[in-house]
Protein backbone atom coordinates (compact mmCIF):
# COMPACT_ATOMS: atom_id res chain seq x y z
CA UNK A 1 0.00 0.00 0.00
CA UNK A 2 1.17 3.51 -0.78
CA UNK A 3 0.77 6.04 2.04
CA UNK A 4 -1.12 9.01 0.64
CA UNK A 5 -1.14 12.64 1.71
CA UNK A 6 -4.71 13.34 2.72
CA UNK A 7 -6.59 16.44 3.88
CA UNK A 8 -9.81 16.05 5.85
CA UNK A 9 -12.02 19.13 6.10
CA UNK A 10 -14.29 19.18 9.16
CA UNK A 11 -13.34 17.41 12.39
CA UNK A 12 -16.76 16.29 13.68
CA UNK A 13 -17.96 12.71 14.04
CA UNK A 14 -17.17 11.84 10.44
CA UNK A 15 -14.10 14.02 9.83
CA UNK A 16 -12.24 13.19 13.01
CA UNK A 17 -12.99 9.48 12.68
CA UNK A 18 -11.97 9.52 9.01
CA UNK A 19 -8.76 11.40 9.77
CA UNK A 20 -7.72 9.26 12.73
CA UNK A 21 -8.62 5.97 11.01
CA UNK A 22 -6.90 6.84 7.71
CA UNK A 23 -3.80 7.80 9.75
CA UNK A 24 -4.01 4.44 11.51
CA UNK A 25 -4.02 2.78 8.08
CA UNK A 26 -0.67 4.46 7.40
CA UNK A 27 -1.69 7.59 5.47
CA UNK A 28 -0.46 11.11 6.30
CA UNK A 29 -3.47 13.16 7.29
CA UNK A 30 -4.00 16.87 7.93
CA UNK A 31 -7.39 17.63 9.48
CA UNK A 32 -8.86 21.14 9.24
CA UNK A 33 -11.73 22.87 11.00
CA UNK A 34 -13.07 26.42 11.12
CA UNK A 35 -13.63 26.07 14.85
CA UNK A 36 -10.37 27.41 16.31
CA UNK A 37 -11.11 26.21 19.85
CA UNK A 38 -11.82 22.70 18.57
CA UNK A 39 -8.54 22.59 16.68
CA UNK A 40 -6.67 23.78 19.78
CA UNK A 41 -8.34 21.07 21.87
CA UNK A 42 -7.49 18.41 19.31
CA UNK A 43 -3.88 19.58 19.17
CA UNK A 44 -3.83 19.10 22.93
CA UNK A 45 -5.16 15.56 22.39
CA UNK A 46 -8.65 16.34 23.73
CA UNK A 47 -11.55 14.59 21.99
CA UNK A 48 -14.89 15.77 23.36
CA UNK A 49 -17.22 13.49 21.42
CA UNK A 50 -17.97 10.16 23.03
CA UNK A 51 -16.55 7.60 20.59
CA UNK A 52 -14.80 4.50 21.90
CA UNK A 53 -11.20 4.26 20.65
CA UNK A 54 -11.17 7.65 18.94
CA UNK A 55 -9.05 9.56 21.47
CA UNK A 56 -6.51 6.71 21.44
CA UNK A 57 -6.30 6.69 17.63
CA UNK A 58 -5.90 10.48 17.57
CA UNK A 59 -3.08 10.26 20.13
CA UNK A 60 -1.37 7.44 18.19
CA UNK A 61 -1.62 9.30 14.89
CA UNK A 62 -0.21 12.51 16.36
CA UNK A 63 2.61 10.69 18.17
CA UNK A 64 3.50 8.86 14.93
CA UNK A 65 3.61 12.14 12.98
CA UNK A 66 0.82 10.94 10.65
CA UNK A 67 -1.98 13.17 11.96
CA UNK A 68 -2.10 16.92 12.47
CA UNK A 69 -4.74 19.59 12.98
CA UNK A 70 -4.94 23.02 11.37
CA UNK A 71 -7.39 25.90 11.28
CA UNK A 72 -9.15 26.40 7.93
CA UNK A 73 -9.34 24.21 4.83
CA UNK A 74 -6.75 26.24 2.92
CA UNK A 75 -4.10 25.41 5.54
CA UNK A 76 -4.68 21.66 4.98
CA UNK A 77 -4.81 21.15 1.22
CA UNK A 78 -1.42 22.59 0.12
CA UNK A 79 0.20 19.26 -0.76
CA UNK A 80 -2.78 16.91 -0.47
CA UNK A 81 -3.34 14.17 -3.02
CA UNK A 82 -6.86 13.55 -1.75
CA UNK A 83 -9.17 16.06 0.02
CA UNK A 84 -12.11 14.67 2.01
CA UNK A 85 -15.06 16.98 2.66
CA UNK A 86 -16.64 16.04 6.01
CA UNK A 87 -18.52 19.26 6.74
CA UNK A 88 -22.15 19.50 7.92
CA UNK A 89 -25.05 19.33 5.47
CA UNK A 90 -27.90 20.21 7.83
CA UNK A 91 -31.58 20.45 7.02
CA UNK A 92 -32.10 23.70 5.17
CA UNK A 93 -35.22 25.64 4.29
CA UNK A 94 -38.12 23.41 3.29
CA UNK A 95 -36.20 20.28 4.33
CA UNK A 96 -33.60 20.21 1.54
CA UNK A 97 -29.93 19.63 2.44
CA UNK A 98 -28.06 22.89 3.05
CA UNK A 99 -24.81 22.73 1.07
CA UNK A 100 -23.41 26.08 2.25
CA UNK A 101 -20.45 24.52 4.12
CA UNK A 102 -19.50 22.34 1.13
CA UNK A 103 -19.65 25.34 -1.19
CA UNK A 104 -17.69 27.52 1.21
CA UNK A 105 -14.83 24.99 1.40
CA UNK A 106 -14.75 24.69 -2.38
CA UNK A 107 -14.54 28.44 -2.89
CA UNK A 108 -11.80 28.57 -0.25
CA UNK A 109 -9.57 25.89 -1.79
CA UNK A 110 -10.37 25.79 -5.50
CA UNK A 111 -7.38 27.80 -6.67
CA UNK A 112 -4.84 26.18 -4.33
CA UNK A 113 -5.67 22.50 -4.77
CA UNK A 114 -2.58 20.70 -6.12
CA UNK A 115 -2.71 19.68 -9.78
CA UNK A 116 -4.23 16.22 -10.15
CA UNK A 117 -5.56 16.03 -6.58
CA UNK A 118 -8.98 14.50 -5.90
CA UNK A 119 -11.88 16.05 -3.99
CA UNK A 120 -13.91 13.41 -2.14
CA UNK A 121 -17.36 14.14 -0.79
CA UNK A 122 -17.94 12.18 2.41
CA UNK A 123 -20.66 14.49 3.68
CA UNK A 124 -24.20 13.27 2.91
CA UNK A 125 -25.26 15.26 -0.15
CA UNK A 126 -28.10 15.03 -2.68
CA UNK A 127 -27.68 13.38 -6.04
CA UNK A 128 -26.02 15.82 -8.38
CA UNK A 129 -23.75 17.41 -5.79
CA UNK A 130 -20.53 15.93 -7.20
CA UNK A 131 -21.43 17.47 -10.55
CA UNK A 132 -22.28 20.77 -8.86
CA UNK A 133 -19.01 20.81 -6.89
CA UNK A 134 -17.13 20.05 -10.09
CA UNK A 135 -18.81 23.05 -11.69
CA UNK A 136 -17.84 25.30 -8.77
CA UNK A 137 -14.25 24.05 -8.80
CA UNK A 138 -13.70 24.85 -12.47
CA UNK A 139 -10.69 22.54 -12.35
CA UNK A 140 -10.61 19.94 -15.12
CA UNK A 141 -7.56 18.36 -13.46
CA UNK A 142 -9.37 17.74 -10.14
CA UNK A 143 -12.00 14.97 -10.21
CA UNK A 144 -14.81 14.97 -7.65
CA UNK A 145 -15.59 11.61 -6.10
CA UNK A 146 -18.56 10.62 -3.96
CA UNK A 147 -17.64 8.33 -1.05
CA UNK A 148 -20.55 8.35 1.40
CA UNK A 149 -19.90 7.35 5.00
CA UNK A 150 -22.05 4.80 6.82
CA UNK A 151 -20.59 4.90 10.34
CA UNK A 152 -22.94 5.10 13.31
CA UNK A 153 -22.35 7.37 16.26
CA UNK A 154 -21.15 5.55 19.34
CA UNK A 155 -19.38 2.93 17.21
CA UNK A 156 -17.75 5.28 14.71
CA UNK A 157 -14.20 3.92 14.83
CA UNK A 158 -15.32 0.30 14.76
CA UNK A 159 -17.69 0.97 11.85
CA UNK A 160 -15.06 2.89 9.87
CA UNK A 161 -12.47 0.14 10.26
CA UNK A 162 -14.95 -2.73 9.76
CA UNK A 163 -17.35 -1.41 7.14
CA UNK A 164 -20.10 -3.55 5.62
CA UNK A 165 -19.10 -1.95 2.33
CA UNK A 166 -17.19 0.91 0.76
CA UNK A 167 -19.05 2.90 -1.90
CA UNK A 168 -17.06 5.05 -4.30
CA UNK A 169 -18.62 6.88 -7.20
CA UNK A 170 -17.08 9.00 -9.93
CA UNK A 171 -17.66 9.48 -13.60
CA UNK A 172 -13.88 9.13 -14.01
CA UNK A 173 -13.15 5.49 -13.17
CA UNK A 174 -9.46 6.00 -12.38
CA UNK A 175 -10.25 8.59 -9.68
CA UNK A 176 -12.79 6.23 -8.06
CA UNK A 177 -10.20 3.45 -8.04
CA UNK A 178 -7.58 5.70 -6.44
CA UNK A 179 -10.00 6.57 -3.62
CA UNK A 180 -11.06 2.93 -3.17
CA UNK A 181 -7.37 1.99 -2.86
CA UNK A 182 -7.09 4.13 0.31
CA UNK A 183 -9.29 1.55 2.05
CA UNK A 184 -7.64 -1.52 0.52
CA UNK A 185 -6.38 -2.79 3.89
CA UNK A 186 -9.94 -3.01 5.22
CA UNK A 187 -10.84 -5.79 2.79
CA UNK A 188 -14.47 -4.62 2.57
CA UNK A 189 -16.78 -5.28 -0.40
CA UNK A 190 -16.41 -2.24 -2.63
CA UNK A 191 -19.04 -0.81 -4.94
CA UNK A 192 -17.44 1.25 -7.70
CA UNK A 193 -20.05 3.28 -9.49
CA UNK A 194 -20.88 6.69 -10.95
CA UNK A 195 -21.16 9.74 -8.66
CA UNK A 196 -24.96 10.02 -8.79
CA UNK A 197 -25.46 6.37 -7.81
CA UNK A 198 -23.00 6.63 -4.91
CA UNK A 199 -24.82 9.72 -3.64
CA UNK A 200 -28.12 7.88 -3.94
CA UNK A 201 -26.87 4.81 -2.01
CA UNK A 202 -26.48 6.92 1.12
CA UNK A 203 -30.02 8.35 1.10
CA UNK A 204 -31.56 5.07 -0.02
CA UNK A 205 -29.88 3.25 2.88
CA UNK A 206 -30.72 5.80 5.60
CA UNK A 207 -34.32 6.17 4.43
CA UNK A 208 -34.73 2.40 4.31
CA UNK A 209 -33.50 2.17 7.92
CA UNK A 210 -35.93 4.92 8.95
CA UNK A 211 -38.76 3.11 7.15
CA UNK A 212 -37.89 -0.15 8.92
CA UNK A 213 -38.05 1.62 12.29
CA UNK A 214 -41.33 3.39 11.58
CA UNK A 215 -42.74 0.07 10.46
CA UNK A 216 -41.64 -1.70 13.62
CA UNK A 217 -42.98 1.11 15.80
CA UNK A 218 -46.35 0.80 14.05
CA UNK A 219 -46.28 -2.99 14.54
CA UNK A 220 -45.49 -2.43 18.24
CA UNK A 221 -48.55 -0.21 18.58
CA UNK A 222 -50.71 -2.86 16.93
CA UNK A 223 -49.23 -5.53 19.22
CA UNK A 224 -50.19 -3.41 22.19
CA UNK A 225 -53.75 -2.94 20.99
CA UNK A 226 -54.15 -6.59 19.98
CA UNK A 227 -52.48 -8.26 22.96
CA UNK A 228 -49.37 -9.55 21.16
CA UNK A 229 -45.77 -9.18 22.38
CA UNK A 230 -43.63 -7.18 19.95
CA UNK A 231 -40.40 -8.71 21.29
CA UNK A 232 -41.51 -12.17 20.18
CA UNK A 233 -42.98 -10.78 16.97
CA UNK A 234 -39.74 -9.07 15.91
CA UNK A 235 -37.68 -12.10 16.92
CA UNK A 236 -39.93 -14.24 14.77
CA UNK A 237 -39.66 -11.79 11.88
CA UNK A 238 -35.92 -11.34 12.23
CA UNK A 239 -34.97 -14.99 11.73
CA UNK A 240 -36.07 -14.50 8.15
CA UNK A 241 -32.72 -13.61 6.60
CA UNK A 242 -34.44 -11.29 4.15
CA UNK A 243 -35.51 -9.19 7.16
CA UNK A 244 -32.71 -9.70 9.73
CA UNK A 245 -32.75 -9.08 13.48
CA UNK A 246 -31.20 -5.62 13.49
CA UNK A 247 -33.09 -2.31 13.47
CA UNK A 248 -36.24 -3.96 14.79
CA UNK A 249 -36.23 -2.47 18.27
CA UNK A 250 -39.28 -0.25 18.90
CA UNK A 251 -38.73 2.96 20.79
CA UNK A 252 -39.69 6.61 21.15
CA UNK A 253 -39.10 7.15 17.43
CA UNK A 254 -35.89 7.46 15.46
CA UNK A 255 -33.70 10.54 15.67
CA UNK A 256 -30.10 11.72 15.63
CA UNK A 257 -28.15 13.99 13.36
CA UNK A 258 -28.76 11.91 10.23
CA UNK A 259 -32.03 10.00 9.73
CA UNK A 260 -34.36 12.99 10.31
CA UNK A 261 -32.51 15.34 7.96
CA UNK A 262 -31.78 12.70 5.34
CA UNK A 263 -35.40 11.54 5.11
CA UNK A 264 -36.51 15.15 4.65
CA UNK A 265 -33.78 15.76 2.07
CA UNK A 266 -34.74 12.75 -0.05
CA UNK A 267 -38.37 13.80 0.12
CA UNK A 268 -37.38 17.20 -1.29
CA UNK A 269 -35.20 15.60 -3.96
CA UNK A 270 -38.12 13.37 -4.99
CA UNK A 271 -40.52 16.33 -5.13
CA UNK A 272 -38.06 18.26 -7.27
CA UNK A 273 -38.25 15.54 -9.94
CA UNK A 274 -42.02 15.25 -9.68
CA UNK A 275 -42.16 12.01 -7.69
CA UNK A 276 -44.65 11.82 -4.84
CA UNK A 277 -42.68 9.68 -2.35
CA UNK A 278 -45.69 8.93 -0.13
CA UNK A 279 -43.95 5.92 1.44
CA UNK A 280 -41.19 8.15 2.78
CA UNK A 281 -43.69 10.83 3.83
CA UNK A 282 -45.58 8.20 5.83
CA UNK A 283 -42.29 7.03 7.37
CA UNK A 284 -41.66 10.55 8.68
CA UNK A 285 -45.25 11.06 9.85
CA UNK A 286 -45.31 7.71 11.64
CA UNK A 287 -42.17 8.79 13.49
CA UNK A 288 -43.72 12.02 14.65
CA UNK A 289 -46.89 10.15 15.67
CA UNK A 290 -44.77 7.69 17.67
CA UNK A 291 -43.68 10.51 19.97
CA UNK A 292 -47.33 11.41 20.58
CA UNK A 293 -48.12 7.78 21.39
CA UNK A 294 -45.26 7.69 23.89
CA UNK A 295 -46.47 10.91 25.52
CA UNK A 296 -50.00 9.48 25.74
CA UNK A 297 -48.57 6.42 27.49
CA UNK A 298 -46.64 8.58 29.98
CA UNK A 299 -49.73 10.73 30.57
CA UNK A 300 -51.76 7.61 31.33
CA UNK A 301 -49.02 6.29 33.62
CA UNK A 302 -49.01 9.63 35.45
CA UNK A 303 -52.73 9.30 36.18
CA UNK A 304 -54.30 10.93 33.13
CA UNK A 305 -52.68 14.36 33.27
CA UNK A 306 -49.19 15.80 33.07
CA UNK A 307 -49.72 19.28 34.49
CA UNK A 308 -47.72 19.57 37.70
CA UNK A 309 -46.51 15.95 37.47
CA UNK A 310 -42.86 15.26 38.15
CA UNK A 311 -41.36 13.04 35.50
CA UNK A 312 -37.89 11.50 35.94
CA UNK A 313 -36.25 10.92 32.56
CA UNK A 314 -33.53 8.28 32.19
CA UNK A 315 -31.54 8.97 29.03
CA UNK A 316 -31.50 12.11 26.87
CA UNK A 317 -29.15 11.26 23.98
CA UNK A 318 -30.71 10.03 20.73
CA UNK A 319 -29.40 6.55 21.46
CA UNK A 320 -27.04 4.90 23.93
CA UNK A 321 -23.28 5.22 23.54
CA UNK A 322 -23.23 8.86 22.42
CA UNK A 323 -23.50 12.29 24.04
CA UNK A 324 -25.04 13.71 20.87
CA UNK A 325 -28.37 15.42 21.54
CA UNK A 326 -29.07 16.51 17.96
CA UNK A 327 -32.66 15.62 17.03
CA UNK A 328 -32.91 13.32 20.02
CA UNK A 329 -36.33 11.61 20.32
CA UNK A 330 -35.85 11.85 24.10
CA UNK A 331 -35.75 15.64 23.86
CA UNK A 332 -38.73 15.68 21.49
CA UNK A 333 -40.77 13.64 23.98
CA UNK A 334 -39.54 15.87 26.81
CA UNK A 335 -40.65 18.99 24.93
CA UNK A 336 -44.17 17.54 24.51
CA UNK A 337 -44.30 16.61 28.21
CA UNK A 338 -43.19 20.10 29.19
CA UNK A 339 -45.77 21.67 26.89
CA UNK A 340 -48.42 19.84 28.93
CA UNK A 341 -47.03 21.24 32.18
CA UNK A 342 -44.85 18.37 33.43
CA UNK A 343 -41.77 19.13 35.55
CA UNK A 344 -38.77 17.31 34.17
CA UNK A 345 -35.64 15.99 35.82
CA UNK A 346 -33.26 14.00 33.68
CA UNK A 347 -30.15 11.89 33.85
CA UNK A 348 -27.90 10.75 31.02
CA UNK A 349 -24.43 9.24 31.52
CA UNK A 350 -23.02 11.45 28.74
CA UNK A 351 -24.66 14.79 29.64
CA UNK A 352 -23.58 17.08 32.49
CA UNK A 353 -25.60 20.25 31.82
CA UNK A 354 -29.26 21.27 31.89
CA UNK A 355 -30.98 20.87 28.51
CA UNK A 356 -34.16 22.47 27.13
CA UNK A 357 -35.90 23.05 30.46
CA UNK A 358 -34.82 19.67 31.85
CA UNK A 359 -32.98 19.82 35.18
CA UNK A 360 -30.10 17.44 34.53
CA UNK A 361 -28.80 15.58 37.59
CA UNK A 362 -25.79 13.36 38.10
CA UNK A 363 -27.36 9.94 38.61
CA UNK A 364 -30.47 7.92 37.90
CA UNK A 365 -31.57 7.86 41.55
CA UNK A 366 -31.60 11.65 41.74
CA UNK A 367 -33.71 11.73 38.56
CA UNK A 368 -36.16 9.24 40.08
CA UNK A 369 -36.40 11.07 43.43
CA UNK A 370 -40.00 12.27 44.01
CA UNK A 371 -40.92 11.39 40.41
CA UNK A 372 -44.56 10.56 39.81
CA UNK A 373 -43.42 8.53 36.82
CA UNK A 374 -39.96 7.34 35.75
CA UNK A 375 -39.40 7.11 31.99
CA UNK A 376 -36.53 5.35 30.19
CA UNK A 377 -35.87 7.19 26.93
CA UNK A 378 -32.38 5.99 25.97
CA UNK A 379 -31.17 2.40 26.25
CA UNK A 380 -28.00 2.95 28.30
CA UNK A 381 -26.78 -0.46 29.58
CA UNK A 382 -26.30 0.92 33.14
CA UNK A 383 -30.08 1.37 33.49
CA UNK A 384 -30.50 -2.40 33.48
CA UNK A 385 -28.41 -2.72 36.63
CA UNK A 386 -30.20 -0.05 38.69
CA UNK A 387 -31.24 -0.80 42.27
CA UNK A 388 -35.00 -0.88 41.71
CA UNK A 389 -35.89 -1.21 45.36
CA UNK A 390 -34.04 2.08 45.93
CA UNK A 391 -35.91 3.67 43.04
CA UNK A 392 -39.19 2.38 44.50
CA UNK A 393 -38.34 4.10 47.80
CA UNK A 394 -37.22 7.37 46.17
CA UNK A 395 -39.99 7.78 43.59
CA UNK A 396 -43.43 9.14 44.47
CA UNK A 397 -45.18 6.88 41.95
CA UNK A 398 -44.60 3.25 41.07
CA UNK A 399 -44.82 3.16 37.25
CA UNK A 400 -41.72 2.95 35.06
CA UNK A 401 -42.42 3.63 31.39
CA UNK A 402 -39.71 1.86 29.42
CA UNK A 403 -39.92 3.35 25.92
CA UNK A 404 -37.03 1.14 24.72
CA UNK A 405 -38.20 -2.21 26.18
CA UNK A 406 -34.78 -2.15 27.75
CA UNK A 407 -35.37 -3.23 31.34
CA UNK A 408 -36.12 -6.62 32.84
CA UNK A 409 -39.84 -6.33 33.67
CA UNK A 410 -39.68 -9.11 36.25
CA UNK A 411 -36.85 -7.37 38.14
CA UNK A 412 -39.02 -4.25 38.48
CA UNK A 413 -42.08 -6.26 39.44
CA UNK A 414 -40.12 -7.93 42.26
CA UNK A 415 -39.47 -4.52 43.77
CA UNK A 416 -43.03 -3.27 43.67
CA UNK A 417 -42.78 -1.30 40.44
CA UNK A 418 -45.15 -1.44 37.48
CA UNK A 419 -43.37 -1.78 34.14
CA UNK A 420 -44.94 -0.34 30.99
CA UNK A 421 -43.12 -1.20 27.80
CA UNK A 422 -43.85 -0.52 24.15
CA UNK A 423 -45.87 -3.13 22.28
CA UNK A 424 -45.65 -5.55 25.19
CA UNK A 425 -48.51 -4.66 27.51
CA UNK A 426 -48.10 -3.69 31.16
CA UNK A 427 -46.62 -5.57 34.05
CA UNK A 428 -48.28 -4.77 37.31
CA UNK A 429 -46.82 -5.30 40.75
CA UNK A 430 -46.45 -8.98 41.55
CA UNK A 431 -47.21 -10.14 37.98
CA UNK A 432 -44.73 -11.80 35.65
CA UNK A 433 -44.66 -10.73 32.00
CA UNK A 434 -45.70 -14.21 30.86
CA UNK A 435 -48.97 -13.76 32.75
CA UNK A 436 -50.09 -10.69 30.86
CA UNK A 437 -49.31 -11.57 27.24
Ligand SMILES: NC(=O)c1ccc[n+]([C@@H]2O[C@H](COP(=O)([O-])OP(=O)(O)OC[C@H]3O[C@@H](n4cnc5c(N)ncnc54)[C@H](O)[C@@H]3O)[C@@H](O)[C@H]2O)c1
Pocket residue numbers: 009010011012013014015032033034035038072073086087088089101104105122123124125149150151152153257258
Ligand atom coordinates in the same frame (compact mmCIF):
# COMPACT_ATOMS: atom_id res chain seq x y z
N1 LIG B 1 -22.63 11.89 12.39
C1 LIG B 1 -22.74 10.76 11.72
O1 LIG B 1 -22.96 9.68 12.29
C2 LIG B 1 -22.60 10.74 10.23
C3 LIG B 1 -22.42 9.51 9.57
C4 LIG B 1 -22.32 9.50 8.18
C5 LIG B 1 -22.39 10.67 7.46
N2 LIG B 1 -22.58 11.85 8.13
C6 LIG B 1 -22.58 13.08 7.31
O2 LIG B 1 -21.27 13.65 7.41
C7 LIG B 1 -21.35 15.08 7.41
C8 LIG B 1 -20.68 15.63 8.67
O3 LIG B 1 -21.41 15.16 9.79
P1 LIG B 1 -20.81 15.22 11.27
O4 LIG B 1 -21.81 14.55 12.15
O5 LIG B 1 -19.41 14.77 11.27
O6 LIG B 1 -20.87 16.80 11.53
P2 LIG B 1 -20.31 17.60 12.79
O7 LIG B 1 -21.22 18.73 12.98
O8 LIG B 1 -20.03 16.66 13.91
O9 LIG B 1 -18.88 18.13 12.29
C9 LIG B 1 -18.70 18.99 11.22
C10 LIG B 1 -17.45 19.80 11.45
O10 LIG B 1 -17.21 20.59 10.27
C11 LIG B 1 -16.71 21.85 10.70
N3 LIG B 1 -16.89 22.83 9.63
C12 LIG B 1 -18.03 23.47 9.25
N4 LIG B 1 -17.77 24.29 8.20
C13 LIG B 1 -16.46 24.15 7.90
C14 LIG B 1 -15.60 24.73 6.92
N5 LIG B 1 -16.06 25.61 6.03
N6 LIG B 1 -14.29 24.38 6.93
C15 LIG B 1 -13.81 23.50 7.85
N7 LIG B 1 -14.58 22.92 8.79
C16 LIG B 1 -15.89 23.23 8.81
C17 LIG B 1 -17.51 22.15 11.96
O11 LIG B 1 -16.86 23.13 12.75
C18 LIG B 1 -17.54 20.78 12.63
O12 LIG B 1 -16.43 20.59 13.50
C19 LIG B 1 -22.84 15.41 7.27
O13 LIG B 1 -23.14 15.55 5.92
C20 LIG B 1 -23.52 14.16 7.81
O14 LIG B 1 -24.80 13.97 7.27
C21 LIG B 1 -22.66 11.92 9.48
Ligand SMILES: O=c1ccn([C@@H]2O[C@H](COP(=O)(O)OP(=O)(O)O[C@H]3O[C@H](CO)[C@@H](O)[C@H](O)[C@H]3O)[C@@H](O)[C@H]2O)c(=O)[nH]1
Pocket residue numbers: 124149150151152153154206209213246247248249250251252253254255256257258259318319320329
Ligand atom coordinates in the same frame (compact mmCIF):
# COMPACT_ATOMS: atom_id res chain seq x y z
O1 LIG C 1 -33.60 -0.96 16.40
C1 LIG C 1 -33.43 0.27 16.47
C2 LIG C 1 -32.29 0.92 15.95
C3 LIG C 1 -32.20 2.30 16.04
N1 LIG C 1 -33.19 3.02 16.62
C4 LIG C 1 -33.09 4.50 16.67
O2 LIG C 1 -32.79 5.00 15.39
C5 LIG C 1 -32.02 6.19 15.46
C6 LIG C 1 -30.79 6.09 14.60
O3 LIG C 1 -29.93 5.09 15.13
P1 LIG C 1 -28.55 4.72 14.39
O4 LIG C 1 -28.83 4.42 12.99
O5 LIG C 1 -27.86 3.69 15.18
O6 LIG C 1 -27.81 6.11 14.56
P2 LIG C 1 -26.84 7.02 13.69
O7 LIG C 1 -25.53 7.05 14.40
O8 LIG C 1 -27.55 8.29 13.43
O9 LIG C 1 -26.56 6.24 12.31
C7 LIG C 1 -27.39 6.37 11.15
O10 LIG C 1 -27.09 7.56 10.45
C8 LIG C 1 -25.70 7.67 10.05
C9 LIG C 1 -25.53 9.03 9.41
O11 LIG C 1 -25.96 9.08 8.09
C10 LIG C 1 -25.37 6.53 9.10
O12 LIG C 1 -24.01 6.63 8.70
C11 LIG C 1 -25.62 5.20 9.80
O13 LIG C 1 -25.35 4.12 8.91
C12 LIG C 1 -27.08 5.17 10.26
O14 LIG C 1 -27.34 3.96 10.99
C13 LIG C 1 -31.73 6.40 16.96
O15 LIG C 1 -32.64 7.32 17.49
C14 LIG C 1 -31.95 5.01 17.54
O16 LIG C 1 -32.32 5.02 18.90
C15 LIG C 1 -34.31 2.40 17.14
O17 LIG C 1 -35.22 3.05 17.67
N2 LIG C 1 -34.40 1.03 17.05
